[in-house]
Amino acid sequence: MASIRELHQQLVSKERSCTEVTEAALAQIQQLEPKLHSFLAVTAEQALEQARQVDAQIAAGQPIGPLAGIPIGIKDNLCTQGIPTTCASRILQNFIPSYESTVTQKLQNAGAVMVGKTNLDEFAMGSSTENSAYQVTANPWDIERVPGGSSGGSAAAVAAGECVVALGSDTGGSIRLPASFCGVVGLKPTYGLVSRYGLVAFASSLDQIGPLAQSVEDAAILLGAIAGYDPQDSTSLNVAIPDYTQSLIPDIKGKRIGVIQETFGEGLDPVVEKTVQEAIQQLKDLGAEIKEVSCPRFRYGLPTYYIIAPSEASANLARYDGVKYGFRAEADNLLAMYKQTRSQGFGAEVKRRIMIGTYTLSAGYYDAYYLKAQKVRTLIKQDFEQAFEQVDVLVSPTAPTTAFKAGEKTTDPLTMYLSDLMTVPVNLAGLPSLSLPCGFDPQGLPIGLQMISNVLCEGILLQVAYAYEQATPWHKHSPQV
Amino acid sequence: MTSAAPVKTQYEAVIGLETHCQLKTTTKIFCSCATDFGAPPNHQVCPICMGMPGVLPVLNQKVLEYAVKAGLALNCQIASYSKFDRKQYFYPDLPKNYQISQYDLPIAEHGWLEIELVDAAGDPCHKKVGITRLHMEEDAGKLVHGGSDRLSGSTYSLADFNRTGVPLCEIVSEPDLRSGAEAAEYAQELRRILRYLGVCDGNMQEGSLRCDVNISMRPVGQTKFGTKVEIKNMNSFNAIQRAIDYEIERQTEALECGELIIQETRLWEEGTQQTISMRVKEGSSDYRYFPEPDLCAIELPAEQLVQWQSELPELPAHKRHYYETELGLSAYDARLLTDDRVVAEYFESTVVAGGNPKQAANWIMGDITGYLNNHKLSITELALQPQGLAELIVLIENSTISSKIAKDLLPELLSRGGSAKEMVERQGLTQIADPGTLTTMINEVLLAHPQELEQYRNGKTKLQGFFVGQIMKKTGGRAEPKITNQLLVQKLKG
Numbered sequence: 013m014a015s016i017r018e019l020h021q022q023l024v025s026k027e028r029s030c031t032e033v034t035e036a037a038l039a040q041i042q043q044l045e046p047k048l049h050s051f052l053a054v055t056a057e058q059a060l061e062q063a064r065q066v067d068a069q070i071a072a073g074q075p076i077g078p079l080a081g082i083p084i085g086i087k088d089n090l091c092t093q094g095i096p097t098t099c100a101s102r103i104l105q106n107f108i109p110s111y112e113s114t115v116t117q118k119l120q121n122a123g124a125v126m127v128g129k130t131n132l133d134e135f136a137m138g139s140s141t142e143n144s145a146y147q148v149t150a151n152p153w154d155i156e157r158v159p160g161g162s163s164g165g166s167a168a169a170v171a172a173g174e175c176v177v178a179l180g181s182d183t184g185g186s187i188r189l190p191a192s193f194c195g196v197v198g199l200k201p202t203y204g205l206v207s208r209y210g211l212v213a214f215a216s217s218l219d220q221i222g223p224l225a226q227s228v229e230d231a232a233i234l235l236g237a238i239a240g241y242d243p244q245d246s247t248s249l250n251v252a253i254p255d256y257t258q259s260l261i262p263d264i265k266g267k268r269i270g271v272i273q274e275t276f277g278e279g280l281d282p283v284v285e286k287t288v289q290e291a292i293q294q295l296k297d298l299g300a301e302i303k304e305v306s307c308p309r310f311r312y313g314l315p316t317y318y319i320i321a322p323s324e325a326s327a328n329l330a331r332y333d334g335v336k337y338g339f340r341a342e343a344d345n346l347l348a349m350y351k352q353t354r355s356q357g358f359g360a361e362v363k364r365r366i367m368i369g370t371y372t373l374s375a376g377y378y379d380a381y382y383l384k385a386q387k388v389r390t391l392i393k394q395d396f397e398q399a400f401e402q403v404d405v406l407v408s409p410t411a412p413t414t415a416f417k418a419g420e421k422t423t424d425p426l427t428m429y430l431s432d433l434m435t436v437p438v439n440l441a442g443l444p445s446l447s448l449p450c451g452f453d454p455q456g457l458p459i460g461l462q463m464i465s466n467v468l469c470e471g472i473l474l475q476v477a478y479a480y481e482q483a484t485p486w487h488k489h490s491p492q493v
Numbered sequence: 494m495t496s497a498a499p500v501k502t503q504y505e506a507v508i509g510l511e512t513h514c515q516l517k518t519t520t521k522i523f524c525s526c527a528t529d530f531g532a533p534p535n536h537q538v539c540p541i542c543m544g545m546p547g548v549l550p551v552l553n554q555k556v557l558e559y560a561v562k563a564g565l566a567l568n569c570q571i572a573s574y575s576k577f578d579r580k581q582y583f584y585p586d587l588p589k590n591y592q593i594s595q596y597d598l599p600i601a602e603h604g605w606l607e608i609e610l611v612d613a614a615g616d617p618c619h620k621k622v623g624i625t626r627l628h629m630e631e632d633a634g635k636l637v638h639g640g641s642d643r644l645s646g647s648t649y650s651l652a653d654f655n656r657t658g659v660p661l662c663e664i665v666s667e668p669d670l671r672s673g674a675e676a677a678e679y680a681q682e683l684r685r686i687l688r689y690l691g692v693c694d695g696n697m698q699e700g701s702l703r704c705d706v707n708i709s710m711r712p713v714g715q716t717k718f719g720t721k722v723e724i725k726n727m728n729s730f731n732a733i734q735r736a737i738d739y740e741i742e743r744q745t746e747a748l749e750c751g752e753l754i755i756q757e758t759r760l761w762e763e764g765t766q767q768t769i770s771m772r773v774k775e776g777s778s779d780y781r782y783f784p785e786p787d788l789c790a791i792e793l794p795a796e797q798l799v800q801w802q803s804e805l806p807e808l809p810a811h812k813r814h815y816y817e818t819e820l821g822l823s824a825y826d827a828r829l830l831t832d833d834r835v836v837a838e839y840f841e842s843t844v845v846a847g848g849n850p851k852q853a854a855n856w857i858m859g860d861i862t863g864y865l866n867n868h869k870l871s872i873t874e875l876a877l878q879p880q881g882l883a884e885l886i887v888l889i890e891n892s893t894i895s896s897k898i899a900k901d902l903l904p905e906l907l908s909r910g911g912s913a914k915e916m917v918e919r920q921g922l923t924q925i926a927d928p929g930t931l932t933t934m935i936n937e938v939l940l941a942h943p944q945e946l947e948q949y950r951n952g953k954t955k956l957q958g959f960f961v962g963q964i965m966k967k968t969g970g971r972a973e974p975k976i977t978n979q980l981l982v983q984k985l986k987g
Contacts, residue, residue: 091547104546111540113547212546216786245549246788324786327579330590331544335652346650350583373581373781382783 013037013173016082016230023070023081030070030081030125034063037083037127041174044493047155049147050169052088053096054128059083062125069123079237080123085169085178088129089136090221091210092116099212100144101134103332103339103357113210114245115179115221115238122237127175130165134359135329136186136214138162139431142422143361150418151193152491153457157415160193160431162186166224167194172493177225177234181211183218184317185410185435188447191224192410192460195449195489197231197477198224202468203442204249206235207242213328215321216247218439227487228448228478232256235470251468259471262482265299269476270403274310275434281413287459288409291450291480295407298479303403307395312388313437318429319372319385320440325362326369332357364425393441400466405476408434410447410460434462444470448477449486458486503713504748506741508670508706509625512683514662514693515632515701516559522631522660523550523593530699534637534653542658544588549787552577556660557600557791559692560629561801563662564601566686566808567624574792575600577629577785582778585652586634594663596782599628600791606666606686607810608678609828617824622679623667632659662693668707668718673737677730680704685809689834697728704733710744710754719744720754724768726761736761740768812837820850829858839872842879848886856882860900864907876910885913897970898922926973928980931964934972935984938963949985957985 014022022028038056045051066081086092089099091109098104116126133143141149141164149164151157152172159168163180167190170178180187182200191198199222206221213219223234236257241250271292276285296302334340334353341352358366372381399406411431421428438445443464450461461480465473481487521528524541541548564571578596604624612618634657640648664683670676684695684702694701704727709719724740727733739761744754759768809831816827831837836857843853857872861882865872885906888894894902894917902916917923925931938960939946949956960981964972 089547091545097546099546107546109540109545109547111545111548209549210547213787244551246551247549247786323783327581327589327591327781327783330581330583331546331588333583333585333590335585336543336588337545346585370781373783375779375781378781378783 013040013176013226015227016078016176016233019082019176020076020078020080023066024076026070030063030066031060033081034059034083034125034127037175040172041127041169044152044172044174047150047493048152048168048172048174049149050130050159050165050172050174051085051128052098052100052131052144052146052165055095055126058095059125059127062120062123066123066125077122078233079119082124082177083127083175084119084124085128085130085166085175086116086126087132087163087166087178087180089132089181089212089214090116090179091212092126092129095129097129097212098146099135100132100146101332101358101362102145103353105339107338109210111210114207114242116210118238118240119179124237130163130169130178132165133162133186134362135212135325136162136181136183136219137325137361137365139185139189139428140416140418140421141165141190142418143359145359148418151415151457152493153195154415154455155493156417157457158193158418160190160411160415162190163198163224164190167191167196167198170194170196170224170226171491173490177223177230179221179234179238180224181214181219181221182435182439183214183220183321184439185432187222187224188410188435188445188460188462189431191447192462193415193458195458195486195491196224196226197228197446197448197481197487198222199231199235199446199470199473200438200444201235201239201470202249202444203439204247205239205251205444205468205470207240207245207248209242209244213324215324216328217324218317218321220439228474228481229257229260231446232260232474232478249468254471256470256474259474260478261475262479263299264295264476264479267300267405267472267476268303268403269295269300270303270305270399270406272310272399272406272408273304273306274308275408279412279430279433280409281453283453284409284411284413284459287451287453288407288461291461291484292407294483295476295480298483300476305399305403305406307392307399307437309388309391309395310437313392313440314429314433316385316388316392316440317432317436318368319381320389322365322369323372323382323385324369326366326373329358329362329366361425389440392437396437396441396443396464404465404469404472406464408462408464410434410462414453414455414457414459438464443467444473446473446477448481449489450480450484451486452489502749504710504745505713506671506708506710506737507668507718508672508676508708508737509668510666510670510676510679511705511707512664512666512680513703513705514563514664514687514695516556516660516662516692517694518553518555518559518660520553521658522553522556522629523658526658528659530701532655534651534655537655538657542588543654550593550785552788552791553660556629557793558801559660559690560600560627560662561793561798562690562805563664563687563692564604564627565802565805566690567601567604567606567627567664569601569604569624569627571601571793571798572598572791574598574790576790577788578782579785580630580780580782582780584633585650586636586657588634588654588657592631592633593785593788594630595628599626601627606679606682608675608682609813609824610675610678620669620675622669625665625667627662627664630661630663632656632661673734673741676706676737677734680733681730682809685832689806689808697730706733706737706740708737708740708744710741710748720756722754722756723758724761725758725771728763732761732763735766736768739766743768806834809834809837816850820844822850822854826854826858830854833872835871835873839875839879843882843886846880846883848879848883849890852886852890853882856886860903861907864904876908877906878910881906881910881913888913888917892924892926892973893917894922894924895970895974898924901970922969922971924973925968925971926976928976931972931977931980932984934964934967935960935977935981938967939984946985950987957981960985
């Protein structure tokens with residue numbers, strides 16, 4: 013599918029109407045969904061209505077913004093007023109929000125055309141999108157394989173051209189991992205850059221909304237549209253938002269790029285390692301200064317994450333009790349209703365994390381787990397701070413492997429958790445980070461390169477990514493579903 | 494050999510209060526819903542206070558201001574770094590199934606409050622009661638149970654979330670109180686302070702001030718605390734006192750019989766004037782507190798603190814002291830006048846306008862309070878301004894009018910306001926004190942009543958009152974009583 017800029021030019025020059033663009037996306041969805049299952053709901057009617065409005069605007073000679081008329085997929089953990097928002101959970105089956113999330117409101121105002129709500133791991137808890145209560149999304153490069161998670165629906169939809177761009181959410185890698193597995197660009201912004209109001213919370217101190225796109229440029233445009241201070245989110249940062257497209261300069265001469273030593277070695281697929289090393293060489297060839305950097309506490313990211321995230325989740329998910337909305341199991345008394353609603357309404361992984369989080373916050377265990385994890389979190393942050401005294405951008409593989417087969421890791425949660433090894437420390441530190449394609453393995457599966465920059469330095473991140481992207485052919489490949 | 498009777502153990506009560514005060518903000522603590530009492534169920538709710546998926550709290554800055562001011566007024570240390578925490582428990586009136594509260598870093602700590610008591614000899618004395626902490630939190634909703642008063646046994650329950658997210662300030666006292674009377678006095682003084690600050694209505698009937706009591710007994714002289722019992726459901730100061738007195742008696746009797754006190758929560762029943770067991774606490778509940786990640790920590794700038802400190806009004810204890818020592822009022826009068834800030838301010842304005850303090854106090858506590866009660870008015874709604882009252886007092890003091898005339902003038906002054914002086918002049922009510930004028934009038938009266946004069950001179954001196962009455966009638970009550978009497982007696986005696 014064409015890029016945002018190309019589509020915008022086609023719309024403005026009246027080469028194509030927005031309705032035609034939308035219909036093309038809907039046709040692609042109709043054709044591919046039986047295989048991919050990226051969408052939990054396709055909002056064709058609303059999409060065509062929005063498209064007609066944009067067409068009317070163009071016809072009336074009114075100026076339109078870059079995102080007007082662009083088909084977009086929205087992860088189904090973002091509240092959309094009047095449109096079911098399920099978080100791929102049975103407990104929110106038929107839940108229809110009475111309000112609109114800040115990001116989707118911004119996109120609506122920008123004229124973007126939401127074509128549907130994309131699949132995810134239940135409540136964004138997972139690395140493969142297999143934890144959805146409704147369907148398993150296939151990887152467009154190999155439908156036997158997973159798209160990564162938890163924003164697997166969004167990544168697969170973008171990779172397969174069901175929409176131009178999509179929103180995902182990233183708590184421990186949920187944008188970057190599926191971006192890596194599906195061969196697209198995925199960006200997790202600085203914590204607080206994008207409002208979380210209306211994002212159904214998984215782990216509040218880690219969650220961040222971000223774009224999934226076919227190119228760095230598309231990601232930059234979408235980021236610009238959703239970023240910005242929101243008085244409804246107390247953790248949102250009150251900072252001026254630059255024009256991120258201004259950072260898209262294919263020149264990184266003299267930029268200091270650090271290679272995180274700890275992300276190479278044991279557990280890393282040799283093909284992924286080799287490919288990422290080649291990408292680093294490419295960056296060097298482009299004029300960047302490459303440094304080896306050590307983040308000694310990086311490896312504690314995973315255990316730290318798997319205490320903090322479930323702790324917060326155990327409280328965030330307490331509200332799903334059958335009393336007010338969503339699924340309710342009928343029972344004889346209140347306690348039985350609570351228990352049956354939650355045991356039937358939540359899937360295994362969600363229940364596992366609620367139990368872990370309840371345990372780690374319990375009296376007598378709090379200090380040993382939650383408090384200790386918070387201390388380690390501070391140390392991990394310090395490692396990054398020290399690293400950014402020496403370099404502008406850090407690089408690593410996004411994931412230790414390429415996409416694995418559906419069902420391969422579902423019986424072993426710990427192996428599944430290892431997929432997040434490279435990405436979770438970034439969330440713990442609140443840093444911006446993106447994943448972009450840097451090659452393919454012998455089976456033709458995409459490999460992702462992770463880039464990390466300092467707080468609010470999305471610009472340099474986009475610049476390095478853009479320079480790399482423009483110098484390499486990877487983004488030109490498309491899957492044949 | 495002598496045998497001593499066994500010495501009966503004397504017990505003392507150890508009492509602490511936990512007070513929940515609804516802060517008088519127009520909107521809720523984390524959303525912009527209204528806080529008015531008495532709206533139809535679920536009419537003051539939004540996705541945020543309903544705990545809908547994806548919503549986030551934003552702290553109402555007025556809540557912080559009110560809590561800090563309350564903390565300052567209670568002599569607390571205000572935390573330079575404070576935070577909110579999640580207190581987790583499942584209950585249908587709590588939409589998120591956690592309450593946003595403050596756990597280990599409350600906004601204010603280590604304060605005290607001084608109460609006025611009467612000692613064994615009947616003399617007034619003071620007692621300092623420690624304030625352990627003060628913190629901010631959100632209120633829960635209300636459940637209406639069908640088929641039973643309580644959740645257990647009800648066939649259905651309806652949830653009303655109007656109150657969900659109404660800002661509360663919880664104030665915990667040290668276990669410094671020793672009797673029902675002390676506890677009631679503490680609660681009253683606390684309410685007075687909160688009302689002076691304008692941060693809380695203190696309406697116990699509507700639940701905007703709720704006191705829970707922790708009470709235990711121990712032998713006098715023992716430092717270790719006994720087993721604690723919590724009492725709830727008192728909706729007046731009187732009920733607090735009686736519930737504690739009842740509980741002291743109940744626990745003392747139990748201890749004297751060698752029984753153990755059970756750690757439990759008991760409810761005060763107004764009907765039977767007893768406490769009844771509500772639930773027995775088995776170990777302490779684990780609320781799994783942890784820092785609220787959706788809210789930033791509160792770091793109060795020093796200038797802000799100074800600003801709020803400077804906005805504090807003069808507090809009731811200070812006013813009482815001033816009234817007694819500088820204005821010469823009795824402790825009783827001082828207490829009555831300062832109970833309500835607006836009454837105290839009315840009184841003070843009257844004094845500033847030249848009214849004699851004792852007279853001003855008498856008028857305000859007597860006729861004016863009576864009038865306000867009859868007409869269900871607040872003193873701020875009174876047409877008579879403090880200047881008007883001060884004028885009236887001055888007119889009496891300098892003998893321009895009599896107290897009787899003043900009383901006659903009062904109803905109109907109260908309902909229509911205006912200047913007492915002008916009214917007196919307009920209606921020609923100035924007292925007649927000129928001896929010449931009075932003598933003329935006395936002579937006329939004596940001439941008109943020869944019979945009575947005769948009788949008086951024959952020894953029926955009681956008739957003096959009759960002549961005074963006639964003079965008053967003739968002058969419309971304006972004759973200055975003292976001079977009139979002097980002159981009259983002279984004339985009567987011939």
